[in-house]
Amino acid sequence: MEVTVLGIAQDGGYPQVGCLKDCCAKARDDPTLSRMPVSLGLKGTDGSTHMIEASRMMSEQFGLWSSLGNLDWPPSSFSLTHAHLGHIDGLGLLGREVMGLSGIKVHCSESMSALIQKTPSWEIMIDQGVIELVIWNSTGPFEPSEGCGFTITPIPVPHRSELSDNHALIIRGGTRSLLFMPDQDSWSETLVGDVDILQWLRQMDIDIALIDGTFWDYSEISNRDVTEIPHPTVTETLRRLGIKGDKDPEIHFTHLNHTNPLFDERSLQSEKLVSMGWEICKEGSVFYL
Ligand SMILES: [Zn+2]
Ligand SMILES: [Zn+2]
Ligand SMILES: [Zn+2]
Numbered sequence: 522m523e524v525t526v527l528g529i530a531q532d533g534g535y536p537q538v539g540c541l542k543d544c545c546a547k548a549r550d551d552p553t554l555s556r557m558p559v560s561l562g563l564k565g566t567d568g569s570t571h572m573i574e575a576s577r578m579m580s581e582q583f584g585l586w587s588s589l590g591n592l593d594w595p596p597s598s599f600s601l602t603h604a605h606l607g608h609i610d611g612l613g614l615l616g617r618e619v620m621g622l623s624g625i626k627v628h629c630s631e632s633m634s635a636l637i638q639k640t641p642s643w644e645i646m647i648d649q650g651v652i653e654l655v656i657w658n659s660t661g662p663f664e665p666s667e668g669c670g671f672t673i674t675p676i677p678v679p680h681r682s683e684l685s686d687n688h689a690l691i692i693r694g695g696t697r698s699l700l701f702m703p704d705q706d707s708w709s710e711t712l713v714g715d716v717d718i719l720q721w722l723r724q725m726d727i728d729i730a731l732i733d734g735t736f737w738d739y740s741e742i743s744n745r746d747v748t749e750i751p752h753p754t755v756t757e758t759l760r761r762l763g764i765k766g767d768k769d770p771e772i773h774f775t776h777l778n779h780t781n782p783l784f785d786e787r788s789l790q791s792e793k794l795v796s797m798g799w800e801i802c803k804e805g806s807v808f809y810l
Contacts, residue, residue, distance in 0.1 A: 522671040522694040523564040524808040525589060527572075527582040528557035529775045529801075531735050532607025534578065537779040544780050556784065556804060558607035559703045559776050561731075562586045562596075563692065566670030570596040573690060573701060575611040585805055598626040598655075598665040600673055602703065604636050604684035612637075616646045627652045628665060630675065633685045662693065670695065671810065676725070678702060679710040681751070694810025697728040703776040705733050706751045708761060718761050722770050728810075731802055732758070734774025734783060737790050741780035755783065755794065765798025775802035 528534075535556040536545030548554040560582055561573040570593045576582060586592055595615075602608055615622045629637070634654045637643045646652045657663050662672035671694045680687035689702035700722065705711045712721050722730055735752040736742065742750070755774055762772065774783060774794070782788040783801050791801060 522566050522669070522692075522810050524692060524699055524810060525562040525564070525586055526731075526775075526802055526804055526806045526808075527560040527562050527585055528574075528576060528578065529777055529804055530556040530558050530607075531776050531778045532558055532605055533779060534558050534607070535777070535779045535784060540779055542780075544784075548779075548784075554784070556777070557581055557585075561692075561701060563665075563671070564593075565666070565668075566695070567668045568593050569666050569669045570594065571598045571600070571665045571669070572596045573600050573602070573692075574608045574703075575599050575601065575614075576607055577611040577614070579611040579614050589805065589807065595620065595622050595625065597669075598628055599652075600628040600665060600690060601633055602690060602701070603680060603682075603687035604633055605681075605704065608703075612643060612646070612652070616651050617649065621651075623650050625652050626655050626665065628655045628657055628663065628673070630659060630686055630688060631656050632682075636685050659688070662691075676700075676702075678705050680704045680706050691725060691727065692810060697808075697810040698726055699808055699810055700725065700727045700730040700732070702730070702732045704735075705753065708753050708757070718758070719769055722772075727770050729771045729773070729808055731773045731775045733776050734758070734781070734801070735776050735778045737781050737783060741778065755781075755790075759794065759797060759799070762797070762799065769798075771800060773800045773802040773806075777801075 536548040557578040558576045563571040662674040674691040675688040692699045738754045738756045782790040
């Protein structure tokens with residue numbers, strides 16, 4: 522099966538609305554620098570397609586995905602990690618005002634499902650048969666559609682839960698597995714027991730991990746209260762990881778805030794990360810599992 526990266530930016534996208542600083546001004550001048558909110562496109566061994574997250578930029582994400590080869594559209598299912606803006610704000614595109622789809626399975630946790638059911642603009646899509654909520658069992662794997670040739674396993678991950686809880690998702694194909702963890706509050710809360718990041722990934726048998734790289738360090742957001750938007754910084758994660766060893770999984774940083782120097786491949790920060798053996802997630806990359 523194939524996993525295609527359809528976005529690597531934090532919820533606000535890049536450039537971000539209202540930011541007049543250099544970080545976003547240069548992406549407005551050169552639209553090839555712009556990036557979409559995190560999302561993955563999954564193609565099963567039976568050709569079925571599935572999305573992780575429902576972003577408002579789904580039209581552009583569809584454009585990117587379909588430019589890479591034959592695409593069975595609409596997708597059979599969506600799986601949602603949590604209810605923050607960029608992960609769910611495109612759900613309405615499935616409804617009558619836009620694509621007018623029907624019977625699209627939306628896999629999510631019980632708390633996400635409760636939120637969707639009590640939000641009028643989403644509830645109406647259930648009543649009209651546009652979406653069908655499928656609540657996952659928070660510990661075991663599920664097949665997003667029968668015969669797709671891969672499974673998804675939700676892993677609970679602590680992250681500001683004002684609206685819903687949050688899950689990382691493990692996608693397991695026939696030969697390899699990929700972890701998608703765009704948001705977390707801190708490593709100390711995510712890592713259960715006395716394990717480090719690499720041990721934790723090994724325990725879950727992960728070959729490729731796409732993890733929260735929102736901020737390079739907190740100096741980027743000196744005008745915001747970091748307790749409002751906690752994420753481990755990339756500098757902290759690199760300190761915990763050290764230099765990549767031969768048998769370590771691939772780690773790709775994603776969910777980048779507009780202020781993050783990792784958007785620029787030639788920045789000193791990007792060079793440092795790559796020199797340690799780790800990677801920056803790229804839109805349009807395809808992983809074969
Ligand atoms: Zn997010
Ligand atoms: Zn900016
Ligand atoms: Zn979030």
